[in-house]
Amino acid sequence: MDGKKLEYKGEAALKEIERMTKNGVEIQESLLKQILTQNRETEYLNKYIKKGDLVTTDVIAEFKLHVPVISYEEILPYIQRIANGEASSLITAQPITEMLCSSGTSGGKPKLVPIVAEDLDRRTFLYNLIMPIMNKYIPGLDEGKAMFLNFVKSEMSTTPCGLPMRSVLTSFYKSKQFKCRPREPWNDFTSPYQTLICTDINQSMHCQLVAGLVHRHQVLRLGASFASAFLRAISFLERNWMSLCEDIRSGQLSSFITDLGCRSSMSAMLSSPNPRLADEITKICSQKCWKGILCQLWPKAKYIEAVITGSMAQYVPALQYYSDGKLPLVCTRYASSECYFGVNIKPLSDPADVAFTLVPNMGYFEFLPLGDNGTLLIDFEEVHVPNDKLVDLGNVKLGCFYEIVVTTFAGLYRYRVGDVLQVVGFYNKAPQFRFICRKNVVISIDSDKTSEEDLHKSVTVAKKLLEPYDTLLVEYTSYPDASSVPGHYVLYWEILHYDSKMELGAPLDTNVLEECCIVVEEQLDYIYRLLRTDGSIGPLEIRVVEAGTFDALMDLFISQGASISQYKTPRCIKTNKALNLLNSKVVASFFSPRVPEWKPKKVD
Ligand code: AMP
Secondary structure (H helix, E strand, O other): OOOHHHHOOOOHHHHHHHHHHHHHHHHHHHHHHHHOOOOHOOHHHHOOHHHHHHOOOHHHHHHHOOOEEOOOHHHHHHHHHOOOOOOOHOOOOOOEEEEEEEEEEEEEEEEEEEEEEEHHHHHHHHHHHHHHHHHHHHHOHHHHHHEEEEOOOOOEEEEEOOOEEEOHHHHHHHHHHHHHOOEEEEEOOOOHHHHHHHHHHHHHHHHHHHHHHOOOOOEEEEEEHHHHHHHHHHHHHHHHHHHHHHHHHHOOOOOOOOHHHHHHHOOOOOOOOOHHHHHHHHHHHHOOOOHHHHHHOOOOOEEEEEEEOOHHHHHHHHHHHHOOOOOOEEEEEEEOOOOOOEEEOOOOOHHOOOOOEEOOOOEEEEEEOOOOOOOOOOOOOOOOHHHHEEEEEEHHHOOOOOEEEEEEOOOOOOOOEEEEEEEEEEEOOOOEEEEEEEEEEEEEEOOOEEEEHHHHHHHHHHHHHHHHEEEEEEEEEEEOOOOOOOOEEEEEEEEEEOOOOOOOOOOOHHHHHHHHHHHHHHHHHHHHHHHHHOOOOOOOOOEEEOOOHHHHHHHHHHOOOOOOOOOOOOOOOHHHHHHHHHOOOEEEEOOOOEEEEEOOOOOO
């Protein structure tokens, strides 16, 4: 794939969107043929389709008839063999260049997702569609800068055969496509490149915020990849604005910045003291109430860009608070390690109405209808899916729910990504998809994706600590508390003391319950522990509730129409009423006393 050919700009990009939305089905078919033709010698495809058939017969029909719909576990043996040094040709004709560590996990470890060199061109292509779309709605964005606070994660070592293992964004920011991007006005970020790739998040954050503040009068766009990351930056600013102002006042970077890349890239920006600017910022930040602070610090900002859909929707109220509801919240793209999917062609729509148009040259998309022909949002079990149950882009129906399934150049065939989407409209002939949820995720704060099963396993291990004290965990549920930054998991525990000498609700031993908090955390998956360690998630909290609380919760749900015979305690609380009920019954609260152990693990 030729990267240059894909750099659509301005009008050309908008024309390309028109073409793609009118001819999506044809583009998809031709892309699938290309994938199958390129990869026809691979061990994986050969297992299902005879080589000859891929040349002579209707390849798409052969593919749909014989290639199974799979989950990660089914492709894992191939990925492991490649990670251990066998040829990429097990699954793809092109050399695999990296194994991306997805935030989805398998057996507690991050899923490893193969990519090939030209995937970075494909991803750049999708990014390049975003600014022309934005400019259509908010003209003049190329007359100023973007303060996009992006961060890389420290590299997770390499596979045994030396392939880099890193997150999708780390891979993108370190790619030549990003480093050597054309220096166009729409590409003009306040953060110097070296501050963005600094893996010490505090140093990176400090420098990027200083840079954003230095350019406060030129900044037209604010953002971060995810809403949680942007709020974390605001929280950092709340705690550290004096030190940031000091750097601006003195023209000298704080001594705690030891990263050489950060120091050298910031030195030109802070070449002379700027007490006037420091005074302006001090005046704004000294206010007690930070409602609308973003519009004061960056008075020309026109919107905030971040993922605000799915589990990030919980952060919308906080973003609206800090911008006093004056800045549109814009969710521009829907992407994953496996494949970039789509863009939002109506970027100013309300956060609740955000829909994505799939970009048909990213990968081949198929859709598994959920429930009865896509009409119901159920069916989350990992069941075997008959090959003919999937529909293609041209056959999805308005209002229906689907799990997205993808086939990529890098060797994923009919791979269930795990995301549930709903068709909410059409643009030209292209369906518009609303992101509904990640399958099986019960609670999430950042890019962690904790399933009901993982939560249950963790609680099961932790509750054993109560047994020596003649106490039992009767019931539990959870809630992602995003009211403070970083957000944290809250578990509501109803505990029964069965020693008749002890009264119900007698004081609980703090150490035991704190230990329960940390044991839950240590049992949660790798991504959770990683995000806890780097501070993206705060310490887990257990709120002990009065006896009888979960009965009251059941009464509440039944009064709202739940069936008594089918009632199951929800493992995560979604409604304010239920949350208020639980909070009104809290007798004590305990936090995890330390960060859980986290070690990068090699693939085995
Ligand atoms: P990762 O592979 O770790 O980058 O995670 C990708 C996953 O993040 C996707 O499969 C979705 O579940 C979620 N995701 C990505 N973009 C969005 C979005 N715009 N809205 C909601 N969820 C998203």
